[in-house]
Amino acid sequence: MERNPIRRQLAIMRQSLFDQGHVDEQFVQLEELQDDANPNFVEEVVTLYYRDSARIILNIEQALERKPFDFRKLDAYMHQFKGSSSSIGAKKVKAESTLFRECCKSGNGEGCMRSFQQLKKEYATLRKKFGAYFQLARQAGPVETASRPK
Amino acid sequence: MVLAESGFSSPRNDAFPAGLRVLVVDDDPTWLKILEKMLKKCSYEVTTCCLAREALNLLRERKDGYDIVISDVNMPDMDGFKLLEHVGLEMDLPVIMMSVDGETSRVMKGVQHGACDYLLKPIRMKELRNIWQHVFRKKIHEVRDIESLEGFESIQMTRSGYDLFDDGHFLSGDDTTSGRKRKDADNKHDDRELSDPSSTKKARVVWTVDLHQKFVKAVNQIGFDKVGPKKILDLMNVPWLTRENVASHLQKYRLYLSRLQKESDIKNSFIGMKHSDLPSKDSTASFGPHKAMNMIPDDVPNGTYSFSASNSLAQNVDLKGQGDLKGITSAPVAEPKGALSIDIHDSHEAKSTQMSFDHSLGSVDSAVSFASFNSTTPLQYPWTEIPEIQFKQECEPLHLENGFSQLPLPGPSMIENEANRSRIEVKPLLDECRSNFVEHLGPVGAEDLFPIQSKSQSLNNQVFDLISATKSSMKTQDVGLNYLADSEFALRNLNASGVGVPLATLSEDLQICWLQGDCYPMNYGLQDLECSTYDNPGLMAETPFHLYDVLRFDHEHLFDPTEYYAIDQGLFA
Numbered sequence: 001m002e003r004n005p006i007r008r009q010l011a012i013m014r015q016s017l018f019d020q021g022h023v024d025e026q027f028v029q030l031e032e033l034q035d036d037a038n039p040n041f042v043e044e045v046v047t048l049y050y051r052d053s054a055r056i057i058l059n060i061e062q063a064l065e066r067k068p069f070d071f072r073k074l075d076a077y078m079h080q081f082k083g084s085s086s087s088i089g090a091k092k093v094k095a096e097s098t099l100f101r102e103c104c105k106s107g108n109g110e111g112c113m114r115s116f117q118q119l120k121k122e123y124a125t126l127r128k129k130f131g132a133y134f135q136l137a138r139q140a141g142p143v144e145t146a147s148r149p150k
Numbered sequence: 151m152v153l154a155e156s157g158f159s160s161p162r163n164d165a166f167p168a169g170l171r172v173l174v175v176d177d178d179p180t181w182l183k184i185l186e187k188m189l190k191k192c193s194y195e196v197t198t199c200c201l202a203r204e205a206l207n208l209l210r211e212r213k214d215g216y217d218i219v220i221s222d223v224n225m226p227d228m229d230g231f232k233l234l235e236h237v238g239l240e241m242d243l244p245v246i247m248m249s250v251d252g253e254t255s256r257v258m259k260g261v262q263h264g265a266c267d268y269l270l271k272p273i274r275m276k277e278l279r280n281i282w283q284h285v286f287r288k289k290i291h292e293v294r295d296i297e298s299l300e301g302f303e304s305i306q307m308t309r310s311g312y313d314l315f316d317d318g319h320f321l322s323g324d325d326t327t328s329g330r331k332r333k334d335a336d337n338k339h340d341d342r343e344l345s346d347p348s349s350t351k352k353a354r355v356v357w358t359v360d361l362h363q364k365f366v367k368a369v370n371q372i373g374f375d376k377v378g379p380k381k382i383l384d385l386m387n388v389p390w391l392t393r394e395n396v397a398s399h400l401q402k403y404r405l406y407l408s409r410l411q412k413e414s415d416i417k418n419s420f421i422g423m424k425h426s427d428l429p430s431k432d433s434t435a436s437f438g439p440h441k442a443m444n445m446i447p448d449d450v451p452n453g454t455y456s457f458s459a460s461n462s463l464a465q466n467v468d469l470k471g472q473g474d475l476k477g478i479t480s481a482p483v484a485e486p487k488g489a490l491s492i493d494i495h496d497s498h499e500a501k502s503t504q505m506s507f508d509h510s511l512g513s514v515d516s517a518v519s520f521a522s523f524n525s526t527t528p529l530q531y532p533w534t535e536i537p538e539i540q541f542k543q544e545c546e547p548l549h550l551e552n553g554f555s556q557l558p559l560p561g562p563s564m565i566e567n568e569a570n571r572s573r574i575e576v577k578p579l580l581d582e583c584r585s586n587f588v589e590h591l592g593p594v595g596a597e598d599l600f601p602i603q604s605k606s607q608s609l610n611n612q613v614f615d616l617i618s619a620t621k622s623s624m625k626t627q628d629v630g631l632n633y634l635a636d637s638e639f640a641l642r643n644l645n646a647s648g649v650g651v652p653l654a655t656l657s658e659d660l661q662i663c664w665l666q667g668d669c670y671p672m673n674y675g676l677q678d679l680e681c682s683t684y685d686n687p688g689l690m691a692e693t694p695f696h697l698y699d700v701l702r703f704d705h706e707h708l709f710d711p712t713e714y715y716a717i718d719q720g721l722f723a
Binding site: 025026029030032033035038041044045048049052053076079080082083084086087088089 | 178179180181183184187188191222224249250251271272274275
């Protein structure tokens with residue numbers, strides 16, 4: 001258990017990310033990649049993810065404004081988004097992407113819309129959590145090793 | 151995205167597998183960053199790029215600069231499987247595919263196209279640690295041939311050590327014959343009992359465009375049905391090439407062609423291109439970009455015209471001129487870019503151009519054809535028949551009897567499910583163009599013809615070159631290419647001198663992504679690469695790319711691959 005209060009808080013936050021199913025094992029992979037050469041690797045990657053995926057989200061939104069739905073295109077976008085989300089281990093977001101894709105495959109427009117709303121929610125929630133997490137991490141300073149979730 | 155630096159061409163000095171030179175291709179910047187870090191942690195030398203075309207460029211620039219390629223399956227500018235094929239055909243490097251989609255059919259497709267492995271995202275570092283095995287495996291197969299190299303006696307033909315690998319690698323890398331070494335494999339077989347009697351063992355032959363063209367030419371001469379490695383080898387007359395080299399290349403080629411065949415369902419909605427019988431060229435020349443000069447100076451035989459354009463364009467465009475749309479003037483254009491010769495026949499059956507338009511190729515084609523029509527017809531023939539002009543789709547060998555003549559097929563192949571969608575979207579434009587034809591004998595509003603979308607400077611360049619090529623060729627015919635200049639595309643920046651226009655001036659704002667109705671402004675930065683193309687990977691460089699590869703560019707850089715891409719992307723928007 002961390003002595004340093006900030007570090008302790010950080011560890012708790014981190015743990016809750018896992019416990020609540022927001023992130024999965026891939027996130028640990030990222031943490032393991034962080035080293036002296038890239039001390040802020042995880043944060044950089046997550047930032048990059050949010051920046052790039054915002055574009056895809058926008059595309060999907062715009063595509064959903066066109067009726068009738070172009071399911072193929074929507075599916076393609078979501079495929080891209082899913083791939084991206086898998087890179088940081090965004091578990092819930094990824095799961096929602098899969099649901100969305102299934103709706104696309106079955107031509108379920110309503111399902112797509114609902115799924116997308118849910119996805120955006122998860123996406124935003126995770127972003128907030130990450131924001132708080134990294135902010136604290138910066139305060140805490142460099143950490144040696146990543147600890148695996150229980 | 152830019153690629154990271156890495157030491158090229160020099161064989162690894164460290165103990166293998168450290169220093170393995172990996173090229174990673176993925177349009178997702180997040181993954182690119184992660185993979186780069188992972189590979190670096192494995193002590194590999196990493197180069198990243200986010201465009202397939204860029205990757206091919208890099209690979210071509212440094213023939214022996216990489217040991218292995220890792221590529222994502224879904225990329226905006228080119229289907230990952232296509233890239234895979236190209237790498238296999240040209241560079242013969244092991245390629246690993248990646249995707250978040252692990253569907254059996256996809257994986258199978260990867261294997262069919264020659265991937266040596268298929269990784270599922272998210273990728274763990276431990277999966278990357280072992281990729282060296284693919285490189286090693288390939289080396290083993292090639293070592294035999296390496297043996298015969300001078301001073302190579304010491305090579306231990308054992309399966310064990312790395313030294314085997316190192317030596318092999320060293321040889322293949324530093325070969326004086328620039329990557330091609332070979333000799334008769336027959337001698338080597340005896341004592342060097344190396345490894346498995348794999349039938350696929352082959353020398354590390356680099357199938358350059360020239361070499362491949364010779365190959366294709368030979369194949370066509372013999373007749374595809376009667377072809378055999380020995381016959382091809384004899385015809386090719388390349389002393390250092392062995393029967394084995396040819397055999398394995400033939401195998402790949404066959405796979406490639408059969409795949410194209412399967413994908414082609416066109417027939418009526420394809421614009422193929424027939425190369426004109428340029429007197430000044432031999433068959434390959436007229437098509438080959440490296441031939442630079444495919445233009446028939448002023449001499450315009452009926453029914454043929456040629457103008458500079460990207461090869462890709464040429465390949466997919468088959469203008470069967472209707473009515474009076476006869477020969478087009480061809481201006482000798484010392485076009486550094488690929489030259490395209492197009493036959494325009496007096497056929498009347500051209501189908502609606504909408505067919506192939508949906509594909510990038512199609513777009514390009516139509517753009518090209520339009521350009522040519524615009525520019526040339528008024529010149530010599532009454533344009534009254536323009537409306538009747540329809541482009542007959544033809545899957546004819548584009549390449550002047552080149553084996554890859556099959557390449558036009560990729561055009562049809564492009565027409566996949568998405569095609570229908572795009573087709574419809576293209577059509578209106580087409581109609582508009584047609585009506586333009588009717589009305590004007592001269593230049594048609596270029597805006598309509600070239601709603602260009604450019605994704606990158608190179609794209610601009612590509613189109614630019616095309617435009618300039620057409621322009622210059624047109625000029626000699628006194629055809630105003632004003633419409634071109636009016637194009638919203640960076641034509642404004644187009645240097646009227648035509649060839650060799652400074653591409654740097656091309657505006658980067660043009661980036662209107664037109665793709666199936668998805669129009670998003672795109673910045674040059676790849677970060678913002680519009681993913682609208684994503685859904686139509688085939689739209690991009692399918693056929694043209696093949697052609698492009700075959701025709702290839704040599705150091706003269708007649709054909710810039712990016713140009714091709716540009717044309718696909720932006721020429722016809």
